[in-house]
Amino acid sequence: TDFDPDYEDEFNVYAVENEIHIGWTLIQSDVFRAPKYPMMLCVLCGTGLQLLGMTLLTIICSMLGTYHPDQSQTLALMLVLSYVFNGGLAGYLMSCLYKSFHGSEWRKVAAIMSLAFPSFVFLVISIMNGLALKQSQSHVGLSFGGILVFLALWLGVSTPLVFLGSKFGFEQDMLEYPVNTSTIPRQIPRQPWFMSPLTTSAGASLISFISCFIELANIMSSIWVDEYYYVFGFLLLTFFCLVTTCAEMAVLVNYFQLRSEDYRWWWRSFAVGGSVAIYIFGYSLYYIRNLQANNAVAYIFYVGYMGLSSLSISLMTGTVGVIGSLAFNHKMFQAFVTKSLKLS
Numbered sequence: 001t002d003f004d005p006d007y008e009d010e011f012n013v014y015a016v017e018n019e020i021h022i023g024w025t026l027i028q029s030d031v032f033r034a035p036k037y038p039m040m041l042c043v044l045c046g047t048g049l050q051l052l053g054m055t056l057l058t059i060i061c062s063m064l065g066t067y068h069p070d071q072s073q074t075l076a077l078m079l080v081l082s083y084v085f086n087g088g089l090a091g092y093l094m095s096c097l098y099k100s101f102h103g104s105e106w107r108k109v110a111a112i113m114s115l116a117f118p119s120f121v122f123l124v125i126s127i128m129n130g131l132a133l134k135q136s137q138s139h140v141g142l143s144f145g146g147i148l149v150f151l152a153l154w155l156g157v158s159t160p161l162v163f164l165g166s167k168f169g170f171e172q173d174m175l176e177y178p179v180n181t182s183t184i185p186r187q188i189p190r191q192p193w194f195m196s197p198l199t200t201s202a203g204a205s206l207i208s209f210i211s212c213f214i215e216l217a218n219i220m221s222s223i224w225v226d227e228y229y230y231v232f233g234f235l236l237l238t239f240f241c242l243v244t245t246c247a248e249m250a251v252l253v254n255y256f257q258l259r260s261e262d263y264r265w266w267w268r269s270f271a272v273g274g275s276v277a278i279y280i281f282g283y284s285l286y287y288i289r290n291l292q293a294n295n296a297v298a299y300i301f302y303v304g305y306m307g308l309s310s311l312s313i314s315l316m317t318g319t320v321g322v323i324g325s326l327a328f329n330h331k332m333f334q335a336f337v338t339k340s341l342k343l344s
Contacts, residue, residue: 024258025336029182031258031329035266038101039109041322044270046094046113046162048319051312052243053086054079059239062232080150084158087114091165100175110166114159117315121308122150128304132297178334188262195260197268204249205275208317209283212242216280220287224302243320246273250321251328258329265325273321277314281306 024031035041058078066078094113095106103109129147193199215238218231250269257265284306293299 023261024255024332026261027186027258027263028179028333028336030186030263031265031333032177032179033181033185033263034101035264038098038103039105039112041266041270042094042098042101042103042109043113043116044315045097045319045322046090046109047117048315048317049093050083050086050090051316052319053089054082055239055316057082057086059232059236063236076146080153084153085161087158087161088165091162092169093165095166095169096172096175099170099172100177106166106170107163110163113166114162118154118158122154124304124308128301131300178330178337186261186263188264189260191260191262195257195262197271200253200257200268201271201275204253204272205246205279208242208245208249208273208276209279211245212238213283216283217287220284221290224287224291242276243317246276246317247320247324249273251324254325254328265329266322269321269325270318271321273324274314274318276317277310280313281310284310 058075061078061082062075066074091110091113094109098106098109126147215235219235250272253272254265254269257268285303288299288302291298291302293302
């Protein structure tokens with residue numbers, strides 16, 4: 001028999017009213033609560049956005065034939081320029097996120113973002129260059145002129161762009177969430193073992209790693225075993241596949257976390273997305289057996305550059321995880337509030 005329309009409406013209202021008392025709807029007043037260490041999260045996400053723009057621009061330029069695969073110096077310059085000129089947009093988006101956490105020290109956040117990651121990269125490269133010079137293998141490291149160009153672009157272009165973008169971002173209206181945040185945080189119930197941060201990050205990021213594993217082996221061979229790489233179109237497809245998978249895994253873990261009445265999803269989403277870099281770095285350590293090197297400096301350079309690459313991937317995929325979960329939660333709670341208002 002068919003449902004009576006009046007009874008069906010009453011049933012829908014009853015379902016919504018009862019759903020308020022179970023699962024993720026219980027934490028609607030806490031779901032958009034600012035995480036612990038919000039400034040650090042904004043800096044990491046801002047840096048990840050800058051690296052995302054750098055990677056995407058470099059792959060597209062490679063597809064268009066801007067440089068030949070054997071021109072490693074041209075590739076390095078392209079990476080640096082792409083990173084530098086994405087500073088403004090990354091600073092803008094980072095500042096918008098920081099303002100949504102009711103932060104006020106945008107200059108401090110911009111300074112940390114513009115200096116932290118490039119300083120670490122510069123320190124690692126300087127140490128490796130020093131080891132190369134000590135072993136009389138200066139051809140392996142960067143030249144003094146290249147270091148000066150890096151410093152000029154970093155301090156003279158990238159840093160001002162980050163500050164400029166952060167200033168414009170902080171002057172915009174605050175990001176509005178569909179639900180209000182309560183003053184007192186809600187107590188989080190005890191979580192099952194399979195919802196621990198370590199378990200969810202390890203399991204979800206393994207799926208993300210599988211999505212790019214085959215192409216990763218080809219890229220490693222082209223970089224470290226003197227094999228040319230030409231299929232940049234497939235590389236772009238693999239990059240989108242990795243980014244999409246990381247976002248999907250972060251959203252999936254985020255949903256089950258909210259279903260367990262745990263609203264601490266900000267850092268969890270970053271960890272789920274960024275943990276894929278651990279598998280990538282682990283695979284690079286396994287791949288070291290394919291190197292044809294006869295000195296310790298070459299192995300140090302390999303581990304150093306793969307460590308920097310893995311860190312960059314972690315920042316990119318972690319940022320994608322946060323953005324994906326934020327968009328999902330915003331859409332889900334907005335739909336929930338709209339439906340509740342219509343049926344009330």
